Amino acid sequence: MQGLLDEVKLLEESPVAFCMRRTIALTATTKHLRALKELIYECNNAESHGDMILSQVSQQLCNTDLLLRLIKLLKSLEFEARKDVVQIFNNVLIRRLGSLTPTVDYVCSKPEILFQLMDSLNNPTITFYCGQMLRMCIRFEELNRIILHSKKFYDLFHMLDAPTFDVRGEILQVVNKLLVTHQPLIANFLEQNYNEFFDRYYEMLTSDNYVTRRMSVETLSAMLLKPSNIMSMKRYVSCATNLKVIMNMMRDNKCKHYVIELFHIFKLFVGNPSKPKEVLKILVLNQERLATMLRKIPTYLEITNVAIIDEMYYVSVLVESLKLEPEEAAA
Known part of the structure; x- marks a missing residue:
């Protein structure tokens, strides 16, 4: 040594x-x-x-x-x-001493290690190595918490503008792991930081970069479908702007390879029993096109999963059954 x-x-x-x-x-x-x-x-x-x-x-x-x-x-x-x-x-990070993880405790006491790894993700020469170490750190809830609650967390979103494919890919994998690994932690984080987080996440969903959009949708779908995130999910599906983003992506041919993940998000808007009138109005005004699209997607994309096909048909029927009250239709 x-x-x-x-x-x-x-x-x-x-x-x-x-x-x-x-x-x-x-x-x-x-x-x-x-x-x-x-x-x-x-x-x-x-x-x-x-x-x-x-x-x-x-x-x-x-x-x-x-x-x-x-x-x-x-x-x-x-x-x-x-x-x-x-x-x-x-x-050495995963080494256990009974129920203790001494190196994890050390990293907790020296968060500069985590921040140095995060900053170094932006370097194409070492992004792969830093991504591997960060993902190992994220396996431990206490280290995940430090990253989520640091100012450096949102720096990862800005780093997605990097021109290098390898850098974007590593950052997206790290963000995914941060947001889906420790459910109680993530649920609490989303509830406390809902507006700031989803304002930043909107930029990822509407990115010009295909890989960023796709992995953002996959992560969002995984987050919203977790029972522990139900409070944040309800807020998300009560926003008309969010619905428009998801609908536009479902219609976009560029998004066809992750349309199933988009569908899993879309069905939450349809299934919400307490739809705000703005959300309901968008669904009703577009119900014919939405129902037709949902029934065509399995054939168009050659989907063979019977459960997905049946679910898309069921959601299309739900969309067709939606109605506005007279005063809402006139508004």
Whole structure:
């Protein structure tokens, strides 16, 4: 471990990318990281003493802030070294000591690790590695909570403007995991931050980028259909603007590959027993076109799932049965 610490210190103190001293340090760092990764793997597979050795390694990594320092250096490391950093980070993160997760507690006390990973998602060179480590962090509710309630969370939405496909893909996967992994946490977050969150999410749904739109719809569908999110779902389907967005996307040929996810959102508007008059009016004024579209979608997209076909037909019948009261129709 001391050898790795020495090389990391050299890299931190040698900003010139192509100086000989730095090149030698990079090569040595790669060797030390490979050895550390192999030691951790051996500890995981060892029948005895493995836990004690792994505990000592993890403690050293935390006490020296080596995890954070390696993440900061990630873009400078060699290809194999980057992969080894991910494996080391993920393995020590999930290490348990009875019911405790010491490395998770350490990251909670040093959220800069999470924020550094989030910022680094925007770098095409290391976005894949940072995405892997972040998704592992999100498996732990306490780390998910830190990210959601930080100012950095909404920075992820802005980063979706990145021109690089890999960057957008990693960010969208991270956002998806953040919003669907820990249901009680997400339900509480959405209720407390409903307006700000969905204002930002609207921009994702209406993005010009196909991948952003598609993954945003898939995540939204998963969120709204979770029983724990029922309060936020009711607010969402009570908004006429939201209904218009979903209807327009369902009619857009560019959205045909995720029209089933759009349908699962749309059916919530139709099934809402307490529709605001603005929502009801939109559905009634468009009921013939909506019913026809719902009945044509299975044939047009060659859908073979009988349950989906039956559900679309049932929703089309519900749409046709909707009526406005005389005073609402005149408004």
